[in-house]
Amino acid sequence: MDPGRREMMANARPNRNRNITGPRADPKTRIAKTTRGEKSGKTAHKASRYLTSDQQSLEFVADEDRFVLRQSKKKADIRVREGRAMPIDRLAFNLRYIDKERDVFDDDDDDIEIELQAPETIVEQLGTDQLDQLQSDMESLLVLEGDPTNRQYWEALQALCKDQKSKLGPLGREDRVLSSVAEDIDKILKPKTCDQLEALETQIRAKLRSDEDIDTDYWEQLLRNLLVWKSKATLTRIFQTAVESREKLLKEKRSSGKQQAQPQQRQQKSSLLPSVAARPIGLPEKPGPPLPPPGGGRPSDNEDASQATKALYDREAARGISENEEIFTAEEAVPAHVKPRWTDRRGARKPRYFNRVQMGYEWNKYNQTHYDHDNPPPKVVQGYKFNIFYPELEDKTKAPTFKIIREHGRRRGQSHAAAGEADTCLIHFIAGPPYEDIAFRIVDREWDFSAKRERGFRSTFDRGILQLHFQFKKIFYRK
Template identity: 30%
Template sequence: MGKEKRKSRKKSKTSKREVSSSDSSDDSSTDEEELKERKRQKAEKKARKLGKRLQSETIAGYSNESNPFGDTNLTERFVWHKKLEKQINDGMDIKELGLRAERKRQENRMKEIQSVKKRREERELEKAQAEEEALLLNRERAAAEAADLEKKEEEFHLQQAKERSIIRVKEGRAKPIDVLSKNLNAEPKEFDLHSDEPHHIFAGLTYKEIQALKLDIRMHLELDIDSNLHQTFWHSLMVVCDHEENEIRRRDEADRARMRGEEPPVHHFEAGLHKTVDDDVKKMFENKTVTELQDMDDEIQDVIDRGGGDVEYWDAVSKRLKVYKARAQLHEIHSKLRVDAQVAQSAAQEQAVANAMGWLQEQELGGPPRGNDDDDPMAGLAETEKEASQWRELSPRGAGEPEPEPEPEAGSLSPTLYDESDFRADQLMDPEEDFRELQAMRKQVAHEEGRMFQVAAIEASADAPVQGDQAYRQMVTRTGEGRPEWSHPVNRMLNNLVGERAENQDELEARAKIQAQKIMGEAEPGEGDYRGEVAIEQQAYWWHDKYRPRKPKYFNRVHTGYEWNKYNQTHYDHDNPPPKVVQGYKFNIFYPDLIDKNTAPTYRVIPDGSKHGETALLIFQAGPPYEDIAFKIVNKDWEYSHKRGFKCSFERGIMHLYIKYVFPFPSGHFLRDS
């Protein structure tokens, strides 16, 4: 048995050698395939082993129960076995594919995630800050715009208040605030030089009127903030208004108590200031400037701060001092405005005289300019002597006239006294006549009657135009020593004019005297002329405003409706109506103070110059003291039937005119008079 087995083994070996030798060409290929297969199997084995290790560990640091993704299978990681096999076959180190390397890579990824998250948070923070800054900027811009709009609104309300004041003044129904606002805001050329000081406006006002005035003053104090002068004015006026309000309230309470037979209430008297020393306090503060009152106020405040003396008394004096200081400030502001107005109006008057006399035209044509004596005293003196010599040449006495005395030295304010015996009778002038002639000249200049002067100057200077005109200017514009004598033809013309007016006045007085003698009869013994007229204080009568020219008041209405013509019926309905058109008017014009109440007002319609004649002017006319008033109306045909609503009547001082247009409207227009 053993031999057989050995033989069979030998045979098999020999057969194998034979097979191997026969298949020697295929051995190399099979060996390579076997090597590759072994490597693949080895790599697959390592990959499975590595995959199990990777799957069993929580690399990300999360668990199935605790993770921000809500994944209950988070620890069951996906392992890419084919990728691992390929990397192992490619010769990559197994350590780089191990758990430690994976953890390191995961840490790097987490760091990168944290850095990205941090950058995102920084961007969000920067974005939030930018939005906040933009919001703040928008708020500031909106606040600035709101302040600008508020300022414009205040300016608008102030302008409207001024416009209302101007309208009330023009219509003769001015309130106290209108007078104050007019004088404060008026141009220097329009300032009323005869107006009273602002704090005098409270005289004669009732308690309710002072309260209404206080509200108006507060409104101007809040709105008129662009000018420091105006703010000082309104603030001072408010102080005076508060004082006047308290005073009139105390007087009313005292009057009521006196009517009931009671003593005035305790609060009627100012605390700390007895009525016996009230007059002394007033005398101490009257006729003081703002600076002096401010110094006194500082001294009183020092006394109050130190606590010396009667503190209650000095506190009452300090309150009274504030009122007097406010009045002094109002006085200074009013004086400043008045001085500016006087300068501006004087300049305007001189300009008007120069225009009337033609001096500006003469200078433009190359004539001698009018100098200013204030600029150069010596030049003014030379001009005076030159013009005086020119007057001597034009005078009828000629050069035989005695030389004038030299002018006094600078600083002398009184004229030189001459002896009356040194002059002839025709060289002397009566002071009354001189004053009358001077007044006549001032009236002529004030009323700008320059044409008469110009004609007289041309006639007088026909032989010597330049010398005569210069002398005439000297006569009109200069007073004092060196003024030419009153023998000039212009003066003779003025004397004749004044004489004619005096003769006319004398003639009227003579006629009135004769008429009075006829009525009274001859004077009996013991009777004589009586001229005991006494000048009394001027006052405003109730009828002054009644006959002042003014516009009438009116309350009017316009009637509108729809015109349902073919076009409107086609394109519109009652839910979507067409545009309204004017169908008529109702005019109610009030004329309560007509002087001639027997003559009714009239109306007429005239063109208004519109392009196609769509509108016209309806003018109402009445007698004095009312001015004409006009309204713009639609130029259409009227319905004159009373059944259609037409009415034209004048009753109880009211003019009624109710008109309605013809319906449907015709295409033609016409105008009418009544």
């Protein structure tokens, strides 16, 4: 401390001989310094709102991991949806109904119709190379996965894959000896619950750690088999939870779909489609020569009436139709020159279908000028959803196909229609015995093949249903 200040504090009275530059006693200007490391309450609160660089790095890595995991699950769903799933995709698809972090906007409306496959069944069907690939894929997911239930699922699958690989590999002399008692061990472990297996595991580990004179090989083999059965019990429990959740959602969807479908199906007999196809696109309705009518259908004496077809039809009809959809039945006769010869023989059947046409308004410059939301322009066709049922194809290795037929020599991109009207074409579906070809008249515009969810393009054949869903490209005019 400064000598002058010490003297001042010792003597209550000011010292006339003190250094003029020394500190003066003034109770109003006394300052108490905070100790090093202390912060005022306001400053500490403000600092707590900001992360350190290490914390920011950890948060960034965690966000990146969540994004990569979500994209991996999304890709698996797409491959399952399109019928080209790998084993890891089928296994990941099972978790969609119990995954708490799943984004519902990644789901497709028809995903709930896809059957779940038991994990144990998937693993047992794989060879050694496929098991190696599956284990590598599971390691990648397990590193990113944070949900405890999902981690249990993947860890149990790893144990199951390891056991399956050991069964497929060559057996040594010791393995052959131990495998002779494996069946007896499995008989002991199979009926036990997960809790009972955990209790037995504790007892076996205690016995192996003890100094008792025991058959170590037997007890170690028993422990290995126990861990496999424990993994199977865990997988069964998680898979059963997913199945129950799916069945509950499926029941709710079908019950709500039936309620919506009943009033809509009563309107099916009204002649909606001729007016749809004949209406000008993007222009006000005015008198003039309409487009060729979409066709009134053919006699259905030979229509497929099998139980399998009826079940598929009823399930599709139960989904109902959306606000912007209408039932589509504009069937046309297949041109004679493209008919296959085998259809003349006895037993050919006409396939059943449940198709929808998507309608909407196009707010182009003309319509914005002449219409508003209170007086909207005429609806135009914006897309189609074809669902054609082929449950009993003779050659199930060949998926049905389709092609576009344009009459009068018109080619793609050319227009022969009058001003304000739309060209039409035939879409011709070919499947093979015992089903006849079938054709529909549709508006001929360029399709949007985008994979975006809101565009909804789909071309698949799965479980006897050919699905072709597409929308037309939207045309934007630049100024």
